[in-house]
Amino acid sequence: MTERILSASAALAEALHEEMQRDETVFILGEDLTAHAGIFGQFEGLPENFPGRIIDTPISEAAIVGVGVGSALTDMRPIVDLHFSDFVTCCMDELVNQAAKIRYMFGGQVKLPLVVWCPDGAGIRAAAQHSQSLEAWFVHVPGLKVVVPSEPSDVKGLIKSAIRDDNPVMFFQNKSLFSKQGVVPEEDYLIPLGKAAVKRQGKDVTLICYGSGYYLCKEAADILAEQGIEAEIVDLRTLKPLDMDTVTVSIKKTGRAVTVHEACLTGGFGAELCARIQEQLFDHLKGPIKRVAARDVPMPFSPGMEDFCLPKVTDVVMAAHSIVSRK
Amino acid sequence: MAEDANMLLELYERMITVRTFETVAGEYFAAGEIPGFIHLSIGQEASSVGVCSCLRPDDYVITNHRGHGHMIAKGADIKRMTAELFGKKTGYCKGKGGSMHIADFSIGILGANGVVAGGLPIIAGAGFSIKMRKTDQVAVCFFGDGAANRGTVHEVMNLASVWKLPIIFALENNQWASTTPQEKSSAVEEISCRAAGYNMPGVAVDGNDLFEVRNATLEAIERARSGKGPTLIENKTYRISGHFEGDPQKYRTQAEIAPWKEKNDPIRRLHDYLVTSGVLDEKMNLKIWEGAAAVLEDAVAFAKESPFPEPEEALEDLFVTQ
Ligand SMILES: Cc1ncc(C[n+]2csc(CCOP(=O)(O)OP(=O)(O)O)c2C)c(N)n1
Numbered sequence: 001m002t003e004r005i006l007s008a009s010a011a012l013a014e015a016l017h018e019e020m021q022r023d024e025t026v027f028i029l030g031e032d033l034t035a036h037a038g039i040f041g042q043f044e045g046l047p048e049n050f051p052g053r054i055i056d057t058p059i060s061e062a063a064i065v066g067v068g069v070g071s072a073l074t075d076m077r078p079i080v081d082l083h084f085s086d087f088v089t090c091c092m093d094e095l096v097n098q099a100a101k102i103r104y105m106f107g108g109q110v111k112l113p114l115v116v117w118c119p120d121g122a123g124i125r126a127a128a129q130h131s132q133s134l135e136a137w138f139v140h141v142p143g144l145k146v147v148v149p150s151e152p153s154d155v156k157g158l159i160k161s162a163i164r165d166d167n168p169v170m171f172f173q174n175k176s177l178f179s180k181q182g183v184v185p186e187e188d189y190l191i192p193l194g195k196a197a198v199k200r201q202g203k204d205v206t207l208i209c210y211g212s213g214y215y216l217c218k219e220a221a222d223i224l225a226e227q228g229i230e231a232e233i234v235d236l237r238t239l240k241p242l243d244m245d246t247v248t249v250s251i252k253k254t255g256r257a258v259t260v261h262e263a264c265l266t267g268g269f270g271a272e273l274c275a276r277i278q279e280q281l282f283d284h285l286k287g288p289i290k291r292v293a294a295r296d297v298p299m300p301f302s303p304g305m306e307d308f309c310l311p312k313v314t315d316v317v318m319a320a321h322s323i324v325s326r327k
Numbered sequence: 328m329a330e331d332a333n334m335l336l337e338l339y340e341r342m343i344t345v346r347t348f349e350t351v352a353g354e355y356f357a358a359g360e361i362p363g364f365i366h367l368s369i370g371q372e373a374s375s376v377g378v379c380s381c382l383r384p385d386d387y388v389i390t391n392h393r394g395h396g397h398m399i400a401k402g403a404d405i406k407r408m409t410a411e412l413f414g415k416k417t418g419y420c421k422g423k424g425g426s427m428h429i430a431d432f433s434i435g436i437l438g439a440n441g442v443v444a445g446g447l448p449i450i451a452g453a454g455f456s457i458k459m460r461k462t463d464q465v466a467v468c469f470f471g472d473g474a475a476n477r478g479t480v481h482e483v484m485n486l487a488s489v490w491k492l493p494i495i496f497a498l499e500n501n502q503w504a505s506t507t508p509q510e511k512s513s514a515v516e517e518i519s520c521r522a523a524g525y526n527m528p529g530v531a532v533d534g535n536d537l538f539e540v541r542n543a544t545l546e547a548i549e550r551a552r553s554g555k556g557p558t559l560i561e562n563k564t565y566r567i568s569g570h571f572e573g574d575p576q577k578y579r580t581q582a583e584i585a586p587w588k589e590k591n592d593p594i595r596r597l598h599d600y601l602v603t604s605g606v607l608d609e610k611m612n613l614k615i616w617e618g619a620a621a622v623l624e625d626a627v628a629f630a631k632e633s634p635f636p637e638p639e640e641a642l643e644d645l646f647v648t649q
Contacts, residue, residue, distance in 0.1 A: 031505065031507065032505045032506040032507055034506075035506035035507075035577055035578040036506060036575060036577060036578075039505070056506075056507055056511065056512075057512075058473070058476035058504075058507075058512035058513070059443050059444070059473045059474060059476050059477055059504060059512070060476045060477060060478060061477070062478045063478065086442070087442070089442075090442070090477070124363070125362035125363035125364075125414075125425065126363055126364065127363065127423075127424060127425045127427060127428055127441065128423075128424075128428065128441075129427070129428070129440075129441035129442055129445075130427075130441055295641065295642065296645075297641055297642060297645050298645075300422065300423040300641045301362070301363060301414055301420075301422060301423055301424055301425030301428070302362075302414030302415070302422030302423070302425070302635060302636055303362055303414060303635075304414075304635050304636065304637075304638045305422060305423070305636055305638055305640060305641035306641075307638065308638030308639065308641050309641050
């Protein structure tokens with residue numbers, strides 16, 4: 001395997017180059033894609049290399065996702081860029097009532113290979129309407145796959161699998177992670193959807209995370225190690241399908257779990273994890289499962305308030321302590 | 328004419344206040360003192376001031392991400408606006424909103440919106456409420472040429488016309504929606520012609536001409552107040568600023584922008600008119616610009632001296648406590 005350091009953004013662009021090269025039915029649709037290679041520069045090189053296959057649209061989210069759904073039904077493999085994940089609200093019918101339902105409702109006659117690329121997350125002082133993490137909404141909708149990568153290599157491996165998947169995939173990539181650097185395999189690198197990664201081994205507590213939550217756990221685990229607590233990190237990578245096998249193996253080993261995500265607490269994916277873990281692994285648990293998440297408010301603008309609302313490394317450390325030190 | 332002259336000078340001054348606010352905001356943003364991202368309305372002052380100067384204090388306005396000018400023109404407090412941009416506790420929204428989300432419900436400003444066209448469905452509600460309450464207020468929604476392509480615009484325009492709601496759809500066609508030129512995203516050159524499909528008047532005016540904007544607005548207001556329903560006004564203007572501050576703007580050339588900064592600048596055009604009519608001389612002109620600069624200096628000092636909200640204040644204001 002040849003490996004080099006790339007940013008998450010570059011890993012995305014590389015994967016898209018490879019997939020568009022490999023399969024001419026793949027195209028990208030969305031607002032303001034060609035002038036600056038996406039509003040975050042995330043599609044570097046694609047407008048020059050694939051003219052006519054990365055396409056600017058009017059500001060018409062329902063139509064954009066509709067075009068995605070319709071062309072996926074008719075032998076294309078569209079990738080739709082939603083600009084900011086917050087704008088899923090402007091095309092919910094196309095996502096929830098159409099993309100998610102069509103194959104099932106029509107008795108499995110058709111496949112729907114659609115990727116909806118949603119830049120999400122907070123921390124850039126973008127306030128309430130440009131900072132949300134809404135992945136849990138889509139986990140709740142049967143018929144959609146939900147992917148939330150963390151490291152650059154995950155971005156590459158998962159977007160390629162998402163594109164090749166014959167089902168609609170919601171792909172959430174955190175804006176604050178675009179510039180994160182990491183080792184990324186150079187070749188045709190695929191990570192199967194529904195496969196979590198144990199990114200750190202430990203015996204005392206399992207930190208279950210995805211997306212930006214992974215980076216909190218990574219730092220927290222270092223701090224915990226200095227304090228004599230060995231944390232294991234399970235990066236889910238895909239929320240649906242969910243890799244409960246990997247979670248199970250880890251919890252059988254540690255007997256303790258903390259869930260960590262940037263989305264707000266109530267009704268978040270952490271709740272689903274808690275439910276499954278207590279249902280399936282009750283006898284292996286040495287204490288309650290703790291959830292680390294954002295506060296249950298819209299994201300405020302002012303930096304001090306935004307930072308206060310977001311989950312922090314210390315929250316993860318404290319949550320781990322609270323269950324490890326329990327008698 | 329004396330009264331007219333005074334009023335025109337006042338509007339001229341307001342346009343300069345908007346321009347100065349935007350310029351100063353841009354400077355503090357570039358200096359890293361304003362967090363997040365800001366969208367400026369430099370070059371569009373005849374539209375904001377032209378429309379809002381025709382409104383009464385009890386009329387409603389909803390604006391978009393490029394809303395500073397509309398707020399100022401409707402009478403918002405410059406200090407509280409500036410403090411909000413700086414994320415301070417003394418800002419309009421106690422630092423919760425920032426540049427894209429300022430509101431002053433006490434003077435009918437129902438909020439700036441970060442979702443493109445997000446304000447349009449809501450303005451229908453304000454218009455409907457006016458009708459239910461049987462007042463003669465009007466409700467104005469500012470939106471861009473880009474926003475005009477959201478599907479909700481169709482729903483709202485049709486409903487507003489069928490129900491004869493007292494609404495003014497104030498379209499600011501500044502020719503660009505982020506990196507996308509209008510001709511690449513709209514099938515028609517004049518978006519106002521879509522009004523025909525809703526059986527309401529649609530007028531396109533030179534949006535950099537304060538008088539044209541005001542005449543069209545006054546007519547629409549008359550129609551709305553007398554129960555005849557909504558009007559779509561298209562103010563044709565140009566976005567001199569980047570889409571947001573820091574926009575690399577690879578999609579257009581300086582040559583394209585130049586005439587809008589010069590002979591087509593709405594402030595310059597009004598200036599020249601006022602000078603030619605003998606209402607304004609250079610000494611007064613300088614005083615007006617200096618006055619606006621002083622207002623902003625005060626506002627920035629206020630914003631800088633103001634405290635940030637306590638982090639825990641993030642948890643306040645979610646629900647009304649009963
Ligand atoms: C529903 C939605 N889609 C996309 C965006 C991102 N966005 C913000 S402003 C903008 C361009 C808006 O253009 P226009 O309505 O013409 O207003 P202007 O910026 O020119 O004033 C876009 C695409 C958004 N905020 N909301």
